[in-house]
Amino acid sequence: MQLILMGPPGVGKGSQASVLSKKLNIPHISTGDMFRKHFKENTSLGKLAKSYTDKGLLVPDEVTNQMVEDRFLDSDIKNGFLLDGFPRNLAQAKFLDELFERKGIKLTAAVDITADDKVLVKRITGRRVCPTCGAVYHIDNNPPKVAGLCDNDSTPLIQRADDKEETVLNRLKVYKDETFPIIEYYQNQNLVYKVDGMKSIDEVTQTILKALGE
Numbered sequence: 001m002q003l004i005l006m007g008p009p010g011v012g013k014g015s016q017a018s019v020l021s022k023k024l025n026i027p028h029i030s031t032g033d034m035f036r037k038h039f040k041e042n043t044s045l046g047k048l049a050k051s052y053t054d055k056g057l058l059v060p061d062e063v064t065n066q067m068v069e070d071r072f073l074d075s076d077i078k079n080g081f082l083l084d085g086f087p088r089n090l091a092q093a094k095f096l097d098e099l100f101e102r103k104g105i106k107l108t109a110a111v112d113i114t115a116d117d118k119v120l121v122k123r124i125t126g127r128r129v130c131p132t133c134g135a136v137y138h139i140d141n142n143p144p145k146v147a148g149l150c151d152n153d154s155t156p157l158i159q160r161a162d163d164k165e166e167t168v169l170n171r172l173k174v175y176k177d178e179t180f181p182i183i184e185y186y187q188n189q190n191l192v193y194k195v196d197g198m199k200s201i202d203e204v205t206q207t208i209l210k211a212l213g214e
């Protein structure tokens with residue numbers, strides 16, 4: 001099973017990726033993890049990527065593409081894979097097609113987890129974290145016992161900058177602008193499975209597996 005997993009921030013894509021990777025017994029290839037590994041091991045690609053991020057610039061496609069290509073040299077992808085966070089734009093999608101063609105890989109599906117913007121905003125902006133122990137709460141779905149204070153150490157909870165409404169709205173807009181052409185690209189190849197991400201994690205997993213004929 002050769003899969004691409006897409007979904008907006010807050011839709012639970014990370015949770016789905018790890019569950020699906022276990023159920024289907026295929027490696028979860030996350031570009032986020034890939035970057036962290038290259039940075040940590042201080043590889044030449046990692047150093048190159050860092051020279052951009054240090055200046056607040058986006059890492060150019062060639063660098064990310066090369067990391068992905070290197071990852072596809074590993075033997076664990078022979079039974080399939082689940083790509084998460086890649087492709088991010090049309091150029092990367094086209095690069096991936098070329099890479100697959102060279103390697104004789106056929107994409108099974110691009111799974112698109114969808115959700116209502118308002119619900120996503122509510123989910124993300126309701127998050128609160130404890131700056132002391134890192135515990136994560138949600139004002140509606142998982143509130144602390146005493147409002148505003150961590151259950152473990154009574155530290156006042158904070159909202160991460162990334163979780164503030166204005167930032168969330170911007171992240172959703174960026175996601176849509178980036179993803180729309182990719183979805184269209186895969187739709188033209190009849191590879192897109194749209195899945196409603198507003199159900200429980202387990203229900204979403206079951207829907208995806210069913211769509212894939214598993």
Ligand SMILES: [Zn+2]
Nearest residue numbers: 130133150152
């Ligand atoms: Zn705490």
